[in-house]
Amino acid sequence: MSADWVEREHKYYQSTFKRNLVMTRGEGVRVWDADGKVYLDLVAGIATNVLGHAHPAVVKAICDQAQQLVHVSNLYINQRQVELAELLYNVSGGMRAFFSNSGAEANEGAIKLARKYGRVNRGGAYGIISMERSFHGRTLATTAATGQKKYQDTWLPLPDGFRQVPFNDLDALKAATTEKTAGVLIEAVQGEGGIYPASSAYMQGLRSWCDEQNLILICDEVQAGMGRTGKFFSWEHMGIRPDIVTMAKGLAGGVPIGAMLAAPRADIFEPGDHGTTFGGNPIACAAGVATMRTIHDKDLLNHVTQMGAYLDSKLRDLATKYPIMSGMRGIGLMRAFDLAEPRAQDVMDRALERGLLITNAGPSTIRFVPPLIITNAEIDEAVEKLDASLAAM
Numbered sequence: 256m257s258a259d260w261v262e263r264e265h266k267y268y269q270s271t272f273k274r275n276l277v278m279t280r281g282e283g284v285r286v287w288d289a290d291g292k293v294y295l296d297l298v299a300g301i302a303t304n305v306l307g308h309a310h311p312a313v314v315k316a317i318c319d320q321a322q323q324l325v326h327v328s329n330l331y332i333n334q335r336q337v338e339l340a341e342l343l344y345n346v347s348g349g350m351r352a353f354f355s356n357s358g359a360e361a362n363e364g365a366i367k368l369a370r371k372y373g374r375v376n377r378g379g380a381y382g383i384i385s386m387e388r389s390f391h392g393r394t395l396a397t398t399a400a401t402g403q404k405k406y407q408d409t410w411l412p413l414p415d416g417f418r419q420v421p422f423n424d425l426d427a428l429k430a431a432t433t434e435k436t437a438g439v440l441i442e443a444v445q446g447e448g449g450i451y452p453a454s455s456a457y458m459q460g461l462r463s464w465c466d467e468q469n470l471i472l473i474c475d476e477v478q479a480g481m482g483r484t485g486k487f488f489s490w491e492h493m494g495i496r497p498d499i500v501t502m503a504k505g506l507a508g509g510v511p512i513g514a515m516l517a518a519p520r521a522d523i524f525e526p527g528d529h530g531t532t533f534g535g536n537p538i539a540c541a542a543g544v545a546t547m548r549t550i551h552d553k554d555l556l557n558h559v560t561q562m563g564a565y566l567d568s569k570l571r572d573l574a575t576k577y578p579i580m581s582g583m584r585g586i587g588l589m590r591a592f593d594l595a596e597p598r599a600q601d602v603m604d605r606a607l608e609r610g611l612l613i614t615n616a617g618p619s620t621i622r623f624v625p626p627l628i629i630t631n632a633e634i635d636e637a638v639e640k641l642d643a644s645l646a647a648m
């Protein structure tokens with residue numbers, strides 16, 4: 256029974272999350288709670304379960320690897336790590352990987368690498384410029400890089416060397432650049448901030464500015480990567496190539512992992528500069544290899560483009576019925592709309608009652624980051640439940 260678990264959770268687990276739903280099992284785009292109720296899951300671990308729940312390729316990879324080698328230190332080479340690095344090298348056009356366990360850690364690695372670049376190649380520069388409304392993680396440095404005051408205020412003073420500028424504003428970025436700046440950190444499609452894509456013109460201008468000024472351009476693909484936008488990396492839509500890319504969330508189909516990829520220009524870590532105990536663990540990398548191969552073999556990037564357009568058209572239809580909905584936006588299966596009032600929690604609660612999991616991005620924005628395998632029929636079902644939820648408000 257859920258109620259017992261809720262009580263035990265409140266007793267034994269710190270109050271970091273406000274939650275009352277106990278999940279026990281998942282399959283495809285569906286999850287079941289401890290009382291046996293089934294939900295259509297358009298949250299997908301917040302853009303993490305890219306192949307849905309219990310995908311056979313991921314399950315098999317985990318089980319096979321667990322029987323061979325669960326963990327071995329990064330003092331030694333593990334084959335799955337090399338295989339995953341090779342796949343990422345190929346999709347990124349020649350970037351070498353470093354694996355961690357989370358998105359925040361991947362960004363920490365990227366910040367360190369940019370700082371090393373600044374120290375060696377830009378007269379000791381160490382500063383990172385990031386964007387307002389961005390989200391880069393919960394460690395102290397990534398909190399300092401995150402452009403939302405609500406995540407920062409309690410933890411002041413934050414590490415030095417970070418500042419934020421308005422998104423999609425090249426003049427502001429240029430004005431903020433000083434001789435101390437080492438690099439720029441950006442989500443080409445902002446996720447937690449509310450699903451806002453950067454314009455191609457801005458990203459191209461940013462790329463040129465970084466080249467001119469000898470700055471490192473870091474793209475945080477933790478949420479928008481792994482095919483979520485219909486291309487493997489979201490920056491591919493904008494015709495640029497970053498120097499460093501960070502990934503996590505969907506990379507191993509739900510198994511904890513992070514990756515920091517570096518193009519040759521930025522690939523300057525030497526032995527001893529950086530490290531990790533668990534990062535690139537054989538199980539995580541086996542799951543990552545299976546996830547990446549499935550995305551490729553099942554042509555999921557095309558599928559995402561089609562399903563994204565379908566979800567968008569269904570949501571636009573719904574918006575004609577509910578004037579409270581506006582600001583339909585997104586790319587691929589990364590979509591959002593705004594509510595005229597701060598009632599996102601209300602919408603989510605009503606959807607939950609009807610067996611639909613959706614998430615928000617702030618108090619007035621509903622966000623959709625479903626598994627990339629979602630079908631037309633599942634989108635229809637989700638939109639019907641959303642329709643009923645909005646009607647009940």
Ligand SMILES: Cc1ncc(COP(=O)(O)O)c(C=O)c1O
Binds near residue numbers: 391
């Ligand atoms: C764009 C982006 N970067 C970084 C992170 C942090 O990732 P993690 O929670 O794995 O540390 C997130 C998490 O939501 C994210 O969306």
